[in-house]
Amino acid sequence: MPNAISLNYIKQLQRNTRSISSFFNVADIPRVSCSYCSAPVNRDQEDEQEYRDRQKDHEPKEKTEPSICSPARIRKLIASQTDPLLAKEIFDLASRQPNFRHSYATYHTLILKLGRSRHFSLMNAIISSLKSLDYSISPSLFTHIIQIYGDANLPEKALKTFYTILEFNIKPRQKHLNCILEILVANSDFLRPAFDLFRAAHRYGVSPNTNSYNIMMRAFCLNGDLSIAYTLFNHMFKRNVLPDVESYRILMQALCRKSQVNKAVDLLEDMLNKGFVPDTLSYTTLLSSLCRKKKLKEAYKLLCRMKVKGCNPDIVHYNTVISGYCKVGCAADACKVLDDMSSNGCLPNLLSYQNIVGGLCNQGMYDEAKMYIKVMVSKEFRPHLSVVHMLVKGFCKLGKLEDACEVLIELLMHGNVPHTETWAEIVARICEEDDAEAIGEAMKEVVKVEIKSDTRIVDAGVGLEEYLMRKMKSRSRVS
Numbered sequence: 001m002p003n004a005i006s007l008n009y010i011k012q013l014q015r016n017t018r019s020i021s022s023f024f025n026v027a028d029i030p031r032v033s034c035s036y037c038s039a040p041v042n043r044d045q046e047d048e049q050e051y052r053d054r055q056k057d058h059e060p061k062e063k064t065e066p067s068i069c070s071p072a073r074i075r076k077l078i079a080s081q082t083d084p085l086l087a088k089e090i091f092d093l094a095s096r097q098p099n100f101r102h103s104y105a106t107y108h109t110l111i112l113k114l115g116r117s118r119h120f121s122l123m124n125a126i127i128s129s130l131k132s133l134d135y136s137i138s139p140s141l142f143t144h145i146i147q148i149y150g151d152a153n154l155p156e157k158a159l160k161t162f163y164t165i166l167e168f169n170i171k172p173r174q175k176h177l178n179c180i181l182e183i184l185v186a187n188s189d190f191l192r193p194a195f196d197l198f199r200a201a202h203r204y205g206v207s208p209n210t211n212s213y214n215i216m217m218r219a220f221c222l223n224g225d226l227s228i229a230y231t232l233f234n235h236m237f238k239r240n241v242l243p244d245v246e247s248y249r250i251l252m253q254a255l256c257r258k259s260q261v262n263k264a265v266d267l268l269e270d271m272l273n274k275g276f277v278p279d280t281l282s283y284t285t286l287l288s289s290l291c292r293k294k295k296l297k298e299a300y301k302l303l304c305r306m307k308v309k310g311c312n313p314d315i316v317h318y319n320t321v322i323s324g325y326c327k328v329g330c331a332a333d334a335c336k337v338l339d340d341m342s343s344n345g346c347l348p349n350l351l352s353y354q355n356i357v358g359g360l361c362n363q364g365m366y367d368e369a370k371m372y373i374k375v376m377v378s379k380e381f382r383p384h385l386s387v388v389h390m391l392v393k394g395f396c397k398l399g400k401l402e403d404a405c406e407v408l409i410e411l412l413m414h415g416n417v418p419h420t421e422t423w424a425e426i427v428a429r430i431c432e433e434d435d436a437e438a439i440g441e442a443m444k445e446v447v448k449v450e451i452k453s454d455t456r457i458v459d460a461g462v463g464l465e466e467y468l469m470r471k472m473k474s475r476s477r478v479s
Contacts, residue, residue: 069094071103079109084117104135111141115148120157127164137168143175150183155190158183159197162204172206181212185219194219210236214246221254229254245271249282256289264289265298277310284316291324299324300337313344319351326359334359335368350381357387366394370407377414385419392422396429404429 074094081087091110094100107130114123127145130137142165149158162180165172177197184194198216201208213236220229233251236243248271255264264286271278283306290299299321306313318341325334334356341348353376360369369391376383388411395404404426408418 069097069100071101071106075103075106075109078106078113081113084113084119084122087113088119088122104137107135108138108141112144112148115145118152131168137170139165139170139173139176142170143173143179146176146179146183150179150186153187155184155187159190159193162197166204172201172204174206174209174212177201177206177208178211178215181215185215188223191219191223207239208241210241210244210247213241213243214250217247218250221250221257226251226254226258245276245279245282248276249279249285252282253285256285259289259293261286261289261293261295265302272309280311280314280317283311283313284320287317287320287324291320291327294324294328296321296324296328296330296333300333303337307344313346315341315346315349315352318346319349319355322352323355326355326362329359329363331356331359331363331365331368350376350383353381354384354387357383357391361387361390361394364394366391366398366400366403369394370403373407374410377410377416380414382416383411385422388416388418389422389425392418393425396425401426401429 078087146158184190217229252264322334357369392404
């Protein structure tokens with residue numbers, strides 16, 4: 001094939017989508033001079049844009065363009081193909097051209113294109129052909145191949161790729177090892193092969209690092225083999241592999257799942273003594289476990305220590321403890337935790353207030369709950385309908401209909417719409433009251449508030465009408 005081919009021909013080839021074989025067939029390529037005047041143009045058949053394209057094609061700069069059949073051009077052509085089989089055909093046709101040699105980048109591109117489209121037999125054939133060539137193989141190629149097999153859920157082939165690396169006289173890297181371990185342990189049937197590779201890795205010139213140990217420890221913890229995970233953790237120190245925060249967290253989470261929260265706290269102390277700063281997830285794990293075990297004092301103490309130990313408590317930590325106190329009937333203590341939040345630079349959110357209101361209502365502390373409802377809506381939080389209903393129903397049961405109406409007024413003024421059941425609850429109580437006149441005045445205040453189309457008071461009104469009709473009929477019978 002000539003070393004220089006008119007770019008005009010290339011563009012015609014792309015526009016007319018001629019066959020791939022003609023692209024490489026020298027006999028099919030017309031002789032086109034680089035001189036503009038020697039390339040006649042039929043302007044009656046071409047539009048203005050194509051005419052301008054032809055002018056550019058024949059400018060002198062064409063001499064600086066690389067050959068169409070250069071390895072760089074072939075690689076770009078292969079990379080641009082959406083059909084991997086077409087890319088493979090281009091590769092094969094170019095390979096048959098005299099004195100042509102693909103670049104390693106072309107092999108790399110085609111291998112990944114075939115692998116990602118699950119044409120594994122074609123991919124492996126090209127990989128095998130690389131063994132007889134004197135290319136410098138990039139280790140990253142095998143990292144991609146391993147990940148391709150992982151994405152295809154083929155752990156056995158991913159493991160085989162590790163040994164393929166050795167066939168190319170390439171020293172496996174820790175990235176290869178960790179990638180394969182991640183893929184293997186994701187399938188419980190391959191936990192043992194993963195462990196075997198982990199233990200034998202040093203024979204192949206690669207030593208497990210902290211991430212390798214963490215992968216295996218997490219896998220054994222999730223498999224319920226906590227003792228093996230602990231053995232690996234202790235083995236790290238013997239191998240001069242320094243554990244990290246994640247190493248400790250993996251064990252703490254496993255201990256908490258086993259309800260061994262005291263051991264998890266001891267592990268935290270050991271972590272702190274060794275100079276590690278636990279991350280927020282480690283604290284969340286311990287706080288949640290302590291609250292589930294109803295060890296609220298220990299949880300609150302740990303919450304207070306966090307900032308001293310270099311980890312500022314966030315909203316998740318505070319809400320965990322608040323929820324724990326409310327669940328065991330200690331809403332007053334939960335209120336204290338809520339007060340601590342602002343002083344530590346953490347603002348309560350909707351969940352914080354809803355936990356408090358729900359906890360206070362469960363203990364019959366409706367007046368305090370009403371106060372927090374007012375704080376919520378003043379901060380433009382929209383309380384859940386169930387929380388509002390719980391508070392209104394509580395006031396109604398105690399006969400404090402004025403307070404119930406006051407809650408509704410507060411909600412309506414801030415654009416919050418109570419549920420139909422909440423309206424029905426309070427309207428029914430008003431109708432049962434002997435002193436209906438006094439309660440009626442409070443209800444008028446509710447009605448004075450601007451009620452939107454979705455307020456749902458109409459639904460409650462229908463029930464009220466039926467209730468009043470029945471009551472009137474019963475009175476007429478008595479008289």
